[in-house]
Amino acid sequence: MIRRFLRATSQFALALGVGLVLFSGSCRSVAQSARGVIQPTVAPTATAAAGTRALTIDVEVTDKLGHHLRGLQASDFSLLDNNQPQKLVGFRSTEAVRQAANQVRVVIIVDMINSDWDTVSREREQLMEFLTEDKGHLAHPTSVAMLTDDGLKIERLTTMDGNAMEADLNGTNSVFRLIGRNTGFYGDVDRMEMSLSQVSQLAAFESEQPGRKLFLTISPGWPLLDWVGMQEDMKQRAWTFDSDVQLTNGLRDAHITLYALQPYELGRVNPFYYQTYLKPPVNVGDAIYPDLALQVLAEHSGGRVLVTGHGVTEEVNDAMRDANAYYALSFDAPAATHPNDYHALQVKVDKPDVTVHTNVGYYLDTQPTESVKK
DSSP states (O other), X not given: OHHHHHHHXXXXXHHHTOOOOEXXXXXXXXXXXTTTOOOEEOOOOOOOOSSOEEEEEEEEEEOTTSOBOOSOOXXXXXXXXXXXXXXXXXXXXXXXXXXXXXXXXXXXXXXXXXXXXXXXXXXXXHHHHHHTGXXXXXXXXXXXXXXXXXXXXXXXXXXXXXXXXHHHHHXXXXXXXXXXXXXXXXXXXXXXXXXXXXXXXXXXXXXXXXSOEEEEEESSOOOOOGGGGGXXXXXXXXXXXXXXXXXXXXXXXXXXXXXXXXXXXXXXXXXXXXXXXXXXOSSGGGOOGGGGOHHHHHHHTXXXXXXXXXXXXXXXXXXXXXXXXXXXXXXXXXXXXXXXXXXXXXXXXXXSSOEEEOOOEEXXXXXXXXXXXX
16 A cells, blocks of 8 residues: 555656655665765756746744734735735635634654654654544544655554554554664765655645645754765755755645654754754755755745654644644746746734744746756
């Protein structure tokens, strides 16, 4: 069943160009290509037509206490595209708690590739506690996926029955990955490739489902490879840039908001180091491996990075509250001036002391760069 699932998601992503990176190659081929670049199967995203292209972004607005603001009107919002005001051509206020038809799908992702045995064991125990809260009734349609060395594992596709999901998890003999201290560059590349590949496969499948989705990824994040630095050649930068373009547009088009939950990282490493790399790459020369970090991708998609250290149950509950209320804003994107034309987005709300979470930008006229074309 899983093989058929992965085959279907790959075919869907390639056929419709959802803009997600579906990587290919074994660990051996990855290691061999690491001197240059991990080779993805590039699926170009939709090209902007002459004139404009209608885009929709999901927006969350919270007050200074973190409570979601409900009841806002289109007139309360202003949207800037590359610092230029844009007229809203569509607006929808969604309170998923009250509108069953608009319920947000939640996918909880357990990262077994980048976490050690003890950490994953604790995560599973606390995840099962979360699933059985409130007598096992889940507020939103939920599924659980696992990133593993043997590929993406899906415990149950979608359910609101937490007890049934807990029983599935309890009966699963999971394959754990023991992270060695001396994995080296090839080991880091291996883990990065597997992580991106499996999240992309899951996103390709979920893009077929209507409505908004939250991906709650319980993970320390995959290797940043930040120490490669200026040693990255243009081929590596081209791969990184193309992957970032496709992931950025693909997640937005599929209405997927990515979250990074790090319940056990406090005191071990600096959990906010990723913030050094939050500036999106505008062109190939700007692209570096940390652009594809889980935490960076999460914030760029409008999601959050939770590093409270309170455990899985608390952080999942915190993130799931974001599914209760949001706004969908539509606008006509201007015509692209060149291939892979980056546009920064900014949404402002005419209310005091509010925080806005949404996509930080998008790319138009997306094309593979010359250095990675076949």
